[in-house]
Amino acid sequence: MFKIGIDVGGTFTDFVVVRAGESPRYFKTHSTPHDPSEGVIAGVRDVAAAYDLTPEVLLGSTELLIHGTTVATNTLIERKGAKVGLLTTAGFRDLLEMREGMKEDRYNLRMAQVEPLVPRYLRLGVPERVRWNGEVATALDEAAVVQLLEEFAQEGVEALAVCLLFSYLNPAHEQRLAELIRARFPAMYLSLSHEILPQIKEFDRLSTTVVNSYVGPVFGEYLRHLQERLARLAPLHDILIMQSNGGVAPIDDARRLAVQAILSGPAGGVNGAAYYGQQLGLAKVIGFDMGGTSTDISLIENSVPHLTTEQFEAGWKIAVPMIDMQTLGAGGGSIAQVDAGGILHVGPQSAGADPGPACYGKGGTRPTVTDANLVLGFLDPANFLGGKVPLDAQLAAQALHAHVATPLGLSTVEAAYGVHQVVSTTMAEGIRLLSVKRGVDPREFALLAFGGASGLHVSRVARHLQIQKVLIPTAAPVLSAYGMLNTDLQYAFSRSYTASLEQVDVAAVRALAEELEAQGRARLHAQGLADTAIEVNVTADMRYLDQVYEVTVSVPDLSLEPTALLQAWATNFHARYQELYAYHQQEQEIRLVTLRVTVLGRLPRVALPAQSAGREATFALKGQRRVYLGGWRDVPVYAAEQLAPGTALAGPALLESPFTTVVVEDGDTVSVDRYGGIELHVALETLVKDETRSAGLEQPDPITLAVVEHRLGSIAVEMAEVMLRTSMSQILNSSRDFSTAILDADCQLIAQGEGIPVHISALPPAGEAIRAYFGEEIAEGDLFVLNDPYFGGSHLPDITIISPIFYNDKLMFYAVNRAHHSDVGGATYGGYNPAASEIYHEGLRLPPLKLYDKGVPRQDLLHMLSINVRHPENFLGDLNAQIGSVMIAARRIHALLERYGAERLQRCVSEILVATERQVRQLIASWPDGVYKGETFIDDDGFDSTMVPIRATVTIDGESMAVDLSESSPQVTGFINSSYANTRSLAHAAIMYMAPAEVPKNEGSMRAVSIIAPRGLIVNPNPPAPVCMSTNHCGEEIIEAIFKALAAAVPQVVSAGFSRRLRFAMNGHDPRSGRNFIWHFFHARGGGGASQGYDGWSNVGEVNVAGGIRSPSVELTEERFPFFLEHYEFRPDSGGDGTWRGGLGATFSMIYEGDRPALLNTAGDGVVNPPFGLCGGQPGLPHIYRLYSNGQERVLRSKEVSVPVQPGDRIFCLSAGGGGFGDPQQRPPAQRAWDIKNGYCSAPED
Template sequence: MSSPSALSLGIDIGGTFTDVVVYAHDTGRSLSHKELTTPAAPHEGVITGVRRLFEREGLSYAAVERVVHATTLFTNALIERKGAPTGLITTAGFRDTLEIAREHKYELYDLHIEMPAALVPRHLRLEVPERTGPDGTIITALDEAALVARAGELVAAGVQSVAIIFLHAYANPANEKQARVALATAYPQLFVSISSEVSPQIREYERSVTTVANAYVKPLADGYLDLMTGEIRAIGIKAPLFMMLSNGGLTHVDEAKRVPIQLLESGPAAGALAGAYFGERSSIEDVLAFDMGGTTAKLAIIDGGEPMIAHQFEASRQKRLTEGSGLPISISTIELIEIGAGGGSIAHVDPLGLIKVGPESAASTPGPACYGRGGTQPTVTDANLVLGYLDPATFAGGTIELDVARAKAAIAPLAEQAGISIPEMAWGIHSIVNENMAAAARVHVAERGHTASRFAMLLTGGGGPLHGCEVAQRLGATRVVCPPGAGVASALGLLMAPARVDRMATVAKPISRTDWRELEGLYAQLEAEAFAVIDATLPDHPSAPRVLRSADMRFVGQGFEIVTTLPAGPYTDASAKTFAEAFKAAYRQMFSQVMPLGDVEIVNIRIAATVEATASGLASTAVAAGGASALAGRHQVWVGARKRYEDVPVYSRERLAAGETIQGPALVQEASSTLVLPADSQARVDSSGSLIIDLALAGEAGASESAGASNLNTNALS
């Protein structure tokens, strides 16, 4: 591909691989490369991957007009507790908010329960005289001398970043803003986060956790983003760097550095966007976007063509699937579930003698045994190689040559313990990890009031096409979509992302006492703030931003709210009925019935402003019929339904013509991933180049395989 006039570059750093994608604006074509992630210095893997792709394809760095980046770096810093030394300065009497939390045990009868540890230890949580009332009245002015003295104590203790969290600052941020100015003067080297900017809403504990988490990763984000910007410029790319946000939008680097907590779920959000985008290209609006990489698998619900958005999620859970065991982070994020299952997930025997897979991962260092980089434990990738699903020479575009002998050697001890053959154990590992993912996905979909069978499953990530068809069967889904370049689709999703800004404010008033002109003014103010960020991100955006208004509402006296979508303004006294009807409709959808009496309260108001970042979409990847045959050969592959190796056809994805059909069992290979088609399935290439797979007898196959996996899991060592 000769260098076009304009390029966009997408970079997605995962736990095992860093994906690099280039998109050509004039032709709509894309090119990609997978590079092993370098955990100790993530930018090194990025720059190596970019260089290799551009040199391989003869591209010009000067042609790049936009760089969009997603990373798990900040999430990992929270999980691994590797953020900056952080302090907290709060209102006198409130230093223990982080410890008291909600006084709620996520497992009531666990006598040895471990609650999530606070990011700031008690000796670094200090108090100052100040007080603001819930109505915004300043009851006690900030004691600035005491503030500076307390900050001095924190600096002496080695603190690099400080969170300022004053009581009721969401109602009036004056004291917090005064504190930030005072600290900038006295200690300019300190990073400062104030709650009225990071999380301006009621609920002291959630606001405190979110602000502290922002402070915890802020020095890391500041240094990393400066480093990445410099490294990209050093190789000749002068285009601006944009960051993917957890809400599925993108923003400029300065905004990302100001509130880096917004970046926590940036990588998974890109996968969900890719799911929505490729589903729309195939005219499928209801999609389960399944993205499986080397370390984790993610699943997001795309309902009616739009990803579901949540305004709070839990980070760093003590127990991955247990609600309440993590840190509540109040940011807008694409709602999804993350599962500790990926190509690097390690198979092991638990204390009861049962075979388990994950959540521990070999990641990229040392990696699965078959990588030949020092790993010796059996992983999902080793199992897939033994089963014949991976080509040792072309894996990850030839980035790594896989070693079948090492994979078998790693699996052999488990097979010997279980008294079964190595291929049977490999199939067991493959089946168990599929059931783990299906079980988590099944609960996630049901908890949101949906049935998986009405969705198509869309596969992305290096492991999505390998495992997705069987996971779909276990869920009862009968249709699967595998887009072109599925292995790097998340990075491609970055380039399809709009600029998006979410803003919110606390109102806390019943509808019956709402000043509608004042409420309209608050919405207009939030929109103006959002438009300013969008203009700074995309100064030449081709269209006006699209604005969605919503509110967190509840019946007066209830403890929690429902996010309710609202019609566009302006609002007047006549809007009271509209607001109440919208809330009751949302309430009915969630709880099936509505209380006949009771005033409705508006707690928080929200706006989401978006504008498309690119005017053109991807070109179709399907070739014209009548070209070279897509059949690349045949290969010995384990067919799970028949529990034996069979000689199955292997197709080259790049040569599949629009309208062509493939019968399973078969493999479809491309540079970034391999699609495993099970027996009794049929795949068809649609006009956009995506493979649409129909899974025959999905219910029976899923039940049969689940039973097989369950028997193996329970009886393998009996």
Template sequence: MRSKYRLGADAGGTFTDFVLADNAGNVRLYKTPSTPDDPTRALAAGLELIAHDLGLTPAEIVAESDLCINGTTVGLNALIQHKGAKVGLLCTAGHEDSLEIRLGHKEDGHRYDPEYPPATMLVPRHRRRPIRERVLSTGEVRIPLHESDVREACELFRAEGVESVAISFVWSVLDPSHERRAAEIVRAMLPDVPVTVGSELYPQVREYTRTSTAVVNAYLGPIMKAYVERVDRFFRDLGAKQPVRYFQSNGGLATGAVMADRSVYAINSGPASAPQAGLYVAEPFDARNVITVDMGGTSFDITLVKDGVTNIKKNADFLRYRIGVPMIQVETLGAGGGSIGWIDELGLLQVGPQSAGAVPGPACYGKGGTEPTVTDANLVLGYVSPEGLLGGRMALDRDQAVEAIRRRIAEPLGISVERAAYGMFTIVNNNMVNGIRRVSVERGYDPRDFVLVAAGGATAAHITALAREMGIGTVLVPKLASGLCAFGQIISDVKYNHMATAPLRLEGNEAFARIDALFAEIEAEGRAYLERDGFDEETIAIRRSMDMRYVGQVHECTVEIGNFRIDASTIDEVKAAFHRRHEELYTYAEPRTPIEVVNIESTFFGRVSKPQPPRIARGGDPAALKGRREMIFDASGSAITAPVYDGAKLGAEAVIAGPAVIEEPTTTIVLEPGWTARLDERGTYVLTGSSA
């Protein structure tokens, strides 16, 4: 760290988390309610908390920070709520409906459901304008660009009040000249409207994927641009010496200018840092198989790391929209502290995906909420302190929680409030367990081979119940759990993905030279990005990959290769890597079958220095046992009296046996009967149960 501090701010749907690390190894965590209408209000509130704690001003903190990093759900929320920009699309004539045809594909789980509704189109049919032009798969221009079609489309877009334009022509990745000329015309006629050029954003084969990715980028672009400008101005006015960095869904940092231009990378901005943080927490315990789960106020996010490698997905459907650019694979459920309990038409209790959000929030927040939520249930069960959240700064009203559960759940089902609350707890846990199974069991991984890392403010109240259901015997809960994604952001590198298409067989010196030249071309571009960002040769790292398949196959697989020259002397190494990867994915390889390349990609890392890990002193405070309260641990609704510990007063190597609750300032750890917690000197609780 070049300065005294590094600041990470992760804006979630309910809370905004702040992590401040200093160069002495101290890491501090703060939380404040999110302000979706104006994110800078939450940033200001969080900085005021930090300033009060340190005896400084917000300006002094920002000026002394080498990096101020922001993760945001702005792009994700806009896509979920369909509140993006008004988009116009220029496409090759005859391909106006490719977005709706969707390659004839229905999402998994609905493939044979005739009643499953079509996805909402981000660009309505009349704003998808046909442009006469045609490039063939050989790169030959069959029909020149009809510039008059582009101008007519611009006139329509002006009349329609279009706020963003996407351009995607067939085979533009082989000859992008038509797209580039169309973009010039649009920028001249609509100078205030941002333009997304498909062959620049996603220069890879697959027209539908490229078009969909370009449209999503255009849909989010104006929103992200406004957000970035607002946040950049906020930190600049406070005296920031470095540009704000934003966390991308590919697992790395980027400047605001890049984030605004490539807004599709902002979709999973917040939870994409979880794998990096989970590995950091697990590394001292020699664990490289990690499942990180993050239960916040609105959602439950799951990521998986196998052998230290995070799952990356490309060319996949996200919220029903095909996105081609690389994204950290995050399974997201509508299961958070604000998830609402309700009774369906069959009279069965359900929880989520509807959420009370930050406003009005759970009934116990006392902000006008009347629906029973998971947080209300945890309060009734005795898991959450009646003194409130955030170290008592956010008061909770237990009577309101009881009334909401009684009126909406208990009375209609004819059961006690306590049994109703435990039923909500059990159902939301089952929902989360099913999500964990989807990223592990359904992909061929045994969850018992993994450690479970808890992130998010609400996770620790459920973590032993989740581990018990999954048969996982070791759980790691860092003191920073509720802000773990924000912490993951401050230990991450700057990261950019640069791609090119290369549809050719992996045979002959001409093909090898073509691939090598394309890598050189995109790597010169990527290095320039990082050099402009202040990185030098010693801090730049590059990782190459190629999308390959056997000749005759429809789908390709991504294979990492070394950073060597592609020629006759190294090609066998490339082929061997493909055969190995194909066998890992599909259980077989065909070494005698010719291989063809589809796309190539270079991932660039600008390495940043990492903060020192925290250390907890031994001994602790005898007053760590702060009292006892009644808690419910089974479906009978019967309460037992269990101890409550103040985590801030526990010393390293302290051991707590369940049933018990450990209260940290921003999270609560519930130890079910049979579980034990040991506080490691690095500030991580190591939880072990009967499954260990």
């Protein structure tokens, strides 16, 4: 009998075939993208021939066939899915397209918005509503549903998705909808969110459910077609389909839950890596799968792959459990290019398979990683892909010479070596970032390489990560197919159960776990598995009370006595949190969010055949080849498949097999394991020697510059990741109002992570304030805190933590984290005080202060801070998150200093800044010289209804630019004044918005720009002027004035006006918890301004954050606060008309359900002045705020303080749309018709 694993990839379809009593055999055949089943059938014929059988006999003798495929993935990525109709709760149909306000590149104003999988005209609202606790607020209107289904029938939808608010708690309405749908459309593909993902957070559930309906019909048709073609050859046992969670499922289940096959193919490779490591006694393995266009990395602990529910594919969240794979834009086809500043970049652009790398000889002219590896001698041009694709080394050298070597002033081979180093660093940093997200140390893992290109880079990647052991299995080229034969039937169930751990009903949790387990066992019994082959694993997603991101924790034995169970459960959570983030908060309330039950049906494994030892390495020696490893060397080349167990050899060497090559570098040693796989023992000190040998050079080489730039950026991103997952407050862990950065010893910005544009360039002045005040007293282990805008702060709610980083007793760098705290004391909750006439009214002022003294926390200062805020637990939790963020940066930078040495690293940083300056100067030089003026107005300052002007005079003179704000208003009484640090940061943000995306956001980009902002003006006030609103207003208007000024000269680099800030904060009491709360409004983000070639993004907020702040979950909002949200959708007609339309704002309505009056502050702008249009485009609509109390309507001003809100009052908001760009008459008729069809705008009046 046979077992067959089949993995359909983009280029090849791989087969692993095992006949009883024999060793596995591996086969490859070309994939057939137009119909993947053709490649499968062709492969079956090849396999049958290899065994001297007919296909009919082969399949008739097959007891197990497992199939993995990229069909579901490609359907989603290529946008070739079904025409889907969506039913959701009335008033919330746009949550899918809003995508929580996400904009992946917040600096890029010239990019297309992610197209929704379901267009707006096919998203219909169902009259019904369930509350936060599962109670029905509005009954399902079945008559209305019947009418909605007729609309779908008229539109010819091919699949339906249903996602109602809180259906995970009470699915009755979704269940009744299913009955009505099946009565009208018996054969319709249908996805119900409470079945696909029964857990809290409506966007996660909605996106996942829609993806299932979008790919399901296509994926199901492919499986049906494949099943029929195979059945024509021979009757088969049920085909099992590889799932994204690492298990397999019967073909019928796979059709119904297509979303679980999004990572079907790659998941098999991770399974194979886990199994291979387990056979070698290695429980901790990192999977490193490098292919032609990308690299997939994965983490395996205890021989089990890590899972995630946070995966995004093609812009859409897929929140079912999936193997945690990070895909990097680095593969053999990744293109190498040099930017205008002279820095080398590799990827993410790829040459693809056609035309492919230059060396393919198919017309490609851009150099790729494969071209570089060929020039270095790592590849045999006659043996690539088993000799099926001959390579042309001359074409590779020409491409590298023209596009890399010449711009960098290097020889061709030096350029190739640089490409090799840079792409290896990129992959190493990707692994490091995934590791920190999951709280593991990569040095404790073995690196297992598979995929065709991984062996060429794995040694250098391992060195960067300080990983000593590398594994390359004999099955590496077909590991995905092999892994499919070493997996299990797996069913994963989840159900949200939100409660404080102390108040959990243990009996209810036991019953829920038993119910989910019973479902899994029933499905496995139907597959013929006995209970002895079934295993059950119970976990829970948990978090501290005010956090958003959960931690998955093992659930103790549910048969324990309730008190002991809950104590053990809390202990598990604190221990896991400590393991992930290096601290925990014993005093914080723990919330149970989701219970997960995974039911496994164990399938027999395909044993790895041990190979006989005894042959010497010389038996496998093929000859020698000249390769470049920092210098030319003649190295031996071995046939990897002929190396016998027990063989040992030393690098440098090349190990070749038909589909991969392994580079063994100097100092590395190789042994062959008992299965014939390669074990590479990496010489960790070699990289340090290699990278420091030119330390005496006056100028660092361009390759080192590229590596260092990437490494510093990765550290700043890692800081942000730690902050996101450990902060306590909604404004940080949900809305992401924080920034991370690294400064050099002179307080120059050298790298930034995830951040808010308004923060970033205000961080250097904060560092300068610390340095100016403490000077020589700054010591290793110190931490500093400040928030004062007159000492480099933005506004008082933004607290900055700064860690000086020393090396050999010398101050080298600063790690910086700035985060907006929910409260900093003062006269009003939330920091924004429209009544403030001086900064003392706005909260606690923190000039430069020492928070840690030589590593010891100053408890007196922490006590003083906590006693001055309204919610000290959250405050200290957020402060701890900031501290953890800068501390991890200090460790990473210290390692970088160890690697390169202080002097060399400083020179690299200096040259990186010079390179950025060069890019910006070249950009400015391309703009026409002249003096350009722009003017914009703030509605008012909260004290006087007079509009406040912001005026910018921008002078372009050759490669320099001056931004003169001298004609702006004098400082005002209200809180819209902007400190110089804030003004500087906003001017820098404007420059970065206009620059190409590849220009780094560092101090070098500011050197060509001078900013003139005299004292006493609104853009540089004298203390004690209040400034709290300035991060938005006059911040927004500074950018607007610069854009307006330059629109006449360079319209292609600016945008029309974005929505201004629509904001309020509320202080009230929640009768459910008995706690007071402070709530910041981040729903109803406004529309983005259009730009030349692009419509504005909808629901992304103001330009100075541009998608950096997220819109919170409706369900989480109601679960955490006493609100009932009635309506949250796009605001039609709010975007300004133009050749390119402005993005839409939103309509929002909610009811306050507290048990006592609350107080509301508004702190925004844009009620009087709408977002402006450019180049003939029309302005967007302005904001509207309203409060309905006791039947009376009150129109709120944009700046009011302590507005009373009674229980039952309704708050209603209309957020502004973005401005249009270009003459509306030039908008393409088809695009205008589409806008009207979807209700983005109304049809013109006759």
